[in-house]
Structures are given as structure tokens and as C-alpha cells.
Amino acid sequence: MKVITQDLGYPEGPIAMPDGSVLVLDIYDEALKRVSPSGQVTRIAALPGGPNGAALGPEGAVFVCNNGGTDWIDTGPGTRRTGPQSAGYRGGSIERVDLVTGRVETLYDAFEGVGLRSPNDLVFDGTGGFYFTDFGKRRAHEMDLGAVYWAKADGSEIRLLVSGMISPNGIALSPDGNSLYVAETYTGRIWMWSIEAPGQLRKADWPASYGATLFASPGGIARFDGLAVAASGAVYAAALDMCAVLEFQGPLQAPRLHPLPDLLVTNLCFGGPDMRTCYATLSHDARLVRFRVAEPGLVLHHAG
Template identity: 40%
Template sequence: MGAGYGNALLGRSHVFLLRIVTLICRGGCLCSVAGPYQYERQSRLDAEICFNATCLISHVVPRNFALPEPIEDRNSSRKSTVIAPPIEILTRQAGFPEGPLVMPDGSIAFCDIKAGMIRRLDGDRLAALADVGGGPNGLALGPDGWLYVANNGGAMRWEELDGRTISKGFKQSGFDARIEKINLANGSIERVLDSVDGRAFQAIDDLVFDPSGEGFWFTDLGRDAEHSRTYGGVYWSKIDGSAICECAYPLVNGANGIGLSPDGSTLYATEYGAGRLWSWRVEGPGALASAEGQAHGGTLVWQAPGAQLLDSLKVTPRGNVVIATQHKGVFSVVSPAGELLTEIEMPEDFLTNLCFDPEDSSIAYATLSTTGRLVKFHWDEAQLSGAIVPSKLSGDNE
């Protein structure tokens, strides 16, 4: 065993002990990965927890011990910029929104998770598109013209706090996770899938169609209980649900956002509770190349710093990955090489997702969950090193 390997083990031990001590300082309270919004209530304790943990750990680890260089520093050759673009609020009546999608007629469809609704904003007119029930999480327009819905199955816990809607995670029973599709011509709803190899899905989160249109990739987040959780994973299905396969499993802390590189050769997914962005080389429909080191076969692209949570993602036409990063309240723009290029600041700690205008990718629409807002903003991906611009909300009195 070489010295480098020994140091790596010691580094892992230090991190492991620090996590244990942190939990002790919190009285052994482990927050649910599926209910991140409750973290906000402990934000004032973070500094004290870190201080106490550092003091305790200093009696275990030698004072001259050097932590391994963080992965985000190894992947970055320069400091990322922060962009705070002007924000236009399109509606404040979005419920608990996720999965925005620009429709062929220019209207914006999105999920209202808490209400179990798919809604559509057409100009100033907000209307119900479909009542699907459960907890709709993600949308994708299929090559057959139907609107496909990733539905986590509902059975969620909610709290209203200071005028905000807070997700408290999942229940362990009474859910029905599935992918369904909506006929946009007549509003009818059909179920596509709800299980794989006889096992019911736990909390289907998002989906993306492959370039061929033969099928789609999707994620299952898994569910949390008081002292346990089921694992997340990445799956593929034929468009009609006639063939479904488990492609990357397990993502222990929940598979959430999913997207493909512009040429369709690379699949990306976020591991929500771990704050990690993974990638796989696509070998064909339902087939991913497996890299060494992880049971799910993925390659680590980026590790978010500061215990952030990585929600949904979109891949830009240039191939960069834009990730809803909680509770920092930014969209992190990460290159395929794992470099954090910029952060796009939003007026919301728990932003959930975004989409780009198919006619102009400099126009984006974002869902701000706890404040129930759908917003629009402009950004210039070609000038990621631009100066910081003061944030300004249009149509808001806050």
C-alpha cells in the first residue's frame, strides 16, 4: 500500500468522523434527502454545528493533517462568475412548480406537484392542462405529440411556513409512481409504466427522450423513511412502455435530474442528496457504458461544494449542464469536463428546474418552488465570464 493510498484513506476517515460528530452535535437528527426544505430551519445552527464539530474532531485528527484537495477545486482552473440577471415574474400562482416546458404554440406548461396538476401559462392566462393526481415532477414532449409526465406518485408531506410552501419529504405508503402521457388534442391520460421487473417504482422524477425517439431515459428518486430510504436509479423505456430496463443502479442519495448531450452520446443525472453530477456514455437504447469505481457505472463530473443539493438539470445547445442547486438558490452551469463556469442567481432558495426557449436558448423559464413562481430571464452563455449584474425583479414588490 503506497503512501498516496494511505493518505486517501485517512482523508476519508477524517470526513467520516466529521460527519459523525456533526450528527452528534445535531442531537443525532439526520435530515431527509427527499425533504430538503426543512434544512432551511436549521440554517442559523450551521455555523455553531461546524464550530463544535471542528473542535471535537481536532482531538481525533492530528492538527497538522491536510485534507485532500476538494474535487471542485481540482476540476476548476479559474473562479466561476456569478450572474444575477433581471427576472420577469410570469405568475405567482404556480403552486409548487417543477418541470417547465415550452410548448409548440409558445405557451409554458409546468407541473404543480402539490396539486397533482399540469398547468399551462399562455400569455397572462393561467389554466389547468390536466389533473393527473399524484405528484407530477417532470415533462417531456414525445415524438408522437403526446405530453409525457414523470409522476413521483404523491403521498408527500407539506407545511405552510411564513407564506411559503415547504416540502417535508415522502410518505412510505399510499403512493403510485408512474410515467403517463396526455393527449393534447382531447386531454385524455394514459399510463405508460409503473414498474420494472415486477418492482414498483418509488418516486419517478424526470425524463428525457433519446434522439431516435424510440424511447426515453428517466430517473427514480427513491423514498425516505424515518430511519431508512430506498435507492434511486436511472432507467430506460420504449416509448410505449413495452420494454423497460434498469441501467444505472443504485444512486444511493436519489437520482433526480436527467439530460442528454446535444449529440446524444452522453447521459447526465444528478444524485440529489449527495450533490453530485454523474455521466455515462450511451452505447444504444437502454445501454450505458460502465466505468469502474461505482456500482452504477457512472463517471463523476462535478461535486457541488458546501453540502448543496442538486435537483433537475437541462443541457444547453453548447453542451453545458445547468443544474438547479439548492439551497444556495442558483443554477450551476457546469462544463462536460466538470468545470463550474458560472452560477445564475435566483430569488429563491429552492429553485427546482428550468427550460430554454427552443427558438432562442438565451431565454430561460424557471420554477421557484416554495414561493410558487414561474419566472423568465435572459442570459448569454457565450459570455460566461461577464461581470456581476445587480438582481432586479420585474413585476414584484418584494
């Protein structure tokens, strides 16, 4: 493992760029930043609230899940964890950032008049749309349940696909685009749905939770955050409590462990000329790191 930079507040949402740089969200600093291969950090855009997950979309723009704002829990010198809903909570939203100008545009902040609570992560499907999770929002004595949505990149349509989830977080697609994976943080599970058409999931009958198939559940020993998929179809999950990335080669199989020295392994992506470099955000000590993996990552859809 190589540390690229420690000059961040609370990093998430890495995007590996063709020039070798990595775009990363800094939730604590409320900004989208670029990290050069040498570790130099530059700010691209201010994103007030809580920029939480990102993906490269049509026309080279970055689409951002903004959780609206969270309080912070200091856990030691230079370290922190996200806390409950902040006093300055702005409401959740999906935003589009122009990488050239830094202009920020809000695409979605509600569904059928109900505000988004805490959008967390997203993935494009190659048809002009993207799937995203809404984590829900935690307060001192209560919590909003989460959901999965599909929306068009031009801001013209949003659909609710799954509701009532407990902390849906990372989201990813299989290489053939026919399966959707969603990680639940607090339950330590990864769920899978078949995709019938863009923005349309095939739901299993009761008693299947959320109409989904259970893809991974390592016995409650891990809380999952971000997901990424290899070209082979293996699913990689950031495991918060295991100081590791877990690699699942198939449904309900024992994972391969990629240990990382941090208490909050939050997100990951693949990049490099051969797509075998894994970039990971280690948010407890606020680092962006990279390490090599045995197989190439999936080349993601950016436009459709």
C-alpha cells in the same frame, strides 16, 4: 428576471412551447397546467399522486414522471416543501397525457414486478425511447434507493440501467446524444455515462460509483434538482440550496452562477425563438420565472 406567474402551488417540470406558453406540473395541485405568456394559468389534466417531471414526446403528448404522492411541510404563509411518503401513496409511474383531450394513460408502474418508487425526471433520446430517474422514496426512518431506467415511448419495454443511487433527480443528454447526465440531490453530484446504444450505458470498472464519471461536485454546497443542456454542451443545474442555476462548461470545472431569489430553485428549460430564454420553477414561493442566457439551449428530441 421576470416573474411570469405566482398562481401555482409547487411548480416543476417546465416545457417551453412554440406558441410562447409554458407547460408546468403543479405537484401540490396534482395537475399539468399551461401558463400563457401573460401569466394566465389553465389546467390541462389532473394527475393524482405527485406529478414531478415532464417532457414533450411523440405525437405531441406530454410524458410525466409521477412520484406517487408526498406529504407537505408548511414553511410559512403560502410556502411549502415536499416531505416524506404520504399516507395515500399510490406508487410511482410514468404517464402519458394527451394535450388535446387531457386523457391520461399509465405506461409503466413497475420493472420486473417491482413497483417504481418515485419517478422524477425524464429525457427523450430521439430513437423512440426515453431515460428517466427514480428518486427512491423517503419515509420517517428509512429511504428506498433510486435508479435510472430507459423505456420505449409506446409502453412496450423498460430497462433498469443503474441501481442503488442516492436520490437521482435531474437527467439530460449531451447535444450529440452520446452522454447521459444524472444529478443526485442529497450528494450534490452530477454523474455522466457514455451511451453505447439506445438504452445501453458504458460502465466504468470499480471503484467508479455506479460505473459513472463524476461531472460536477461543488464541494457539498449545493443539492441539485433539474438539469438542462445548452447547444454548446454546457450543463445547467438547478441548485436548491444556492438560490441559483449553476452553469458547468465542462467536467469538474467551476460553475458560473445565475442567482435567483428563491430557496427552492427546482427545474429549468430553454425556449423562445432563439432558445436563449431560460424558464425556471421557483418552488418555495411557487413562481414560474424567465431570464436570458448568453447561449442558446439545446433543441430537445421529442419523437423518433
